[in-house]
Amino acid sequence: xxxxDTLPDGPETLRxxxxxxxxxxxxxxxxRTVDGGGQRDPYRVWVSxxxxxxxxxxxxxxxxxxxxxxxxxxQSLADAPTEDVxxxxxxxxxxxxxRNLHKAARIIAETQMPTTYDGWLALPGVGPYTAAAISSxxxxxxxxxxxxxxxxxxxxxxxxxxxxxxxxxxQADALLDPHRPGDWNEALMDLGATICTPRxxxxxxxxxxxxCVARRSGDPAAYPVAKKRSPxxxxxxxxxxxxxxxxxxxxxxxxxxxxxxxxxPIEEGEGALERxxxxxxxxxxxxxxxxxxxMTHLQITLEVYAAESELMGEAVGARPLSRLDHKAxxxxxxxxxxxxxxxxxxxxxxxxxxxxxxxx
DNA sequence: AAATCGGGGAC
DNA sequence: GTCCCAGATTT
Numbered sequence: 001x002x003x004x005d006t007l008p009d010g011p012e013t014l015r016x017x018x019x020x021x022x023x024x025x026x027x028x029x030x031x032r033t034v035d036g037g038g039q040r041d042p043y044r045v046w047v048s049x050x051x052x053x054x055x056x057x058x059x060x061x062x063x064x065x066x067x068x069x070x071x072x073x074x075q076s077l078a079d080a081p082t083e084d085v086x087x088x089x090x091x092x093x094x095x096x097x098x099r100n101l102h103k104a105a106r107i108i109a110e111t112q113m114p115t116t117y118d119g120w121l122a123l124p125g126v127g128p129y130t131a132a133a134i135s136s137x138x139x140x141x142x143x144x145x146x147x148x149x150x151x152x153x154x155x156x157x158x159x160x161x162x163x164x165x166x167x168x169x170x171q172a173d174a175l176l177d178p179h180r181p182g183d184w185n186e187a188l189m190d191l192g193a194t195i196c197t198p199r200x201x202x203x204x205x206x207x208x209x210x211x212c213v214a215r216r217s218g219d220p221a222a223y224p225v226a227k228k229r230s231p232x233x234x235x236x237x238x239x240x241x242x243x244x245x246x247x248x249x250x251x252x253x254x255x256x257x258x259x260x261x262x263x264x265p266i267e268e269g270e271g272a273l274e275r276x277x278x279x280x281x282x283x284x285x286x287x288x289x290x291x292x293x294x295m296t297h298l299q300i301t302l303e304v305y306a307a308e309s310e311l312m313g314e315a316v317g318a319r320p321l322s323r324l325d326h327k328a329x330x331x332x333x334x335x336x337x338x339x340x341x342x343x344x345x346x347x348x349x350x351x352x353x354x355x356x357x358x359x360x
Numbered sequence: 361a362a363a364t365c366g367g368g369g370a371c
Numbered sequence: 372g373t374c375c376c377a378g379a380t381t382t
Binding site: 050055094100189193227 | 377378
């Protein structure tokens, strides 16, 4: 016969414990507002869930407030140009979220808004987590979410060192309170975000501490083990600035990386500067400096040159730009000396800098 | 199953 | 520097 003292406690024990805590400590967040009938606006729930993918709440909140003010409903979003949506997303990262959100809005405007998990899952940018979140939070469907918070909380609750996706979903499904699915999902996520944190969980404040196997083990932060990461790729590229920090020649990027955003013309590899000059009919390049930009899987070093060309610049502020391009443009704002070549260029050991003509 | 896709918070 | 963040999509 198994030792009952070491068995994890069941749903009947855990549900009331966590929900009672949630009723008192739920975070006050703008997408949680309800109407007179106690219902949430599915559009606001949807927008928030897309914004919060891999984005911390404090940060997503700022973008959410601005986004729903500019696009208060599905129709206004569907009617907007993609570029306006990207501009509202500027600086938030993972821009495929904005592109897919906009694409889905146009699909909804042409058909109707889904009301079920399966319906939401069929839309671009909506995966298993987001479909479960929207269907439970806005429509009361009994679907258990599986995000980073849920994974960590359940891994500790059951002392599972390497919780797989299937395992987490199975535990989440079993624990979900079918009477309050939305509240249960948010309770688990609030707990993970405020109490059961990655580095130093605040176990004394946790409503589940008496039931947590990882805490009983003495080192709850050891669960789960960190996921392996692929090595960061190092990239070197050259950018050309025609114009100045306020008005410059920009290109719209294509492809998955920063796709849809605008930025300085860029080339990679051998002869990058020469190819840029030829492609843009530019001349008299002057080295402005380098900017380094780190992303999760990329470490980009950009050598920025200023050059002259007949190409017309445009107002930089009107376009959506990545942080990388804002850094590159900032070289022209607070610059000191400019160089014909990078100071570290191995061609000669003598510095050959010269003053750049003052811009008026 | 593993890579790719941003940028920043917290340590 | 590390790991992580209300993940989804592509390879």
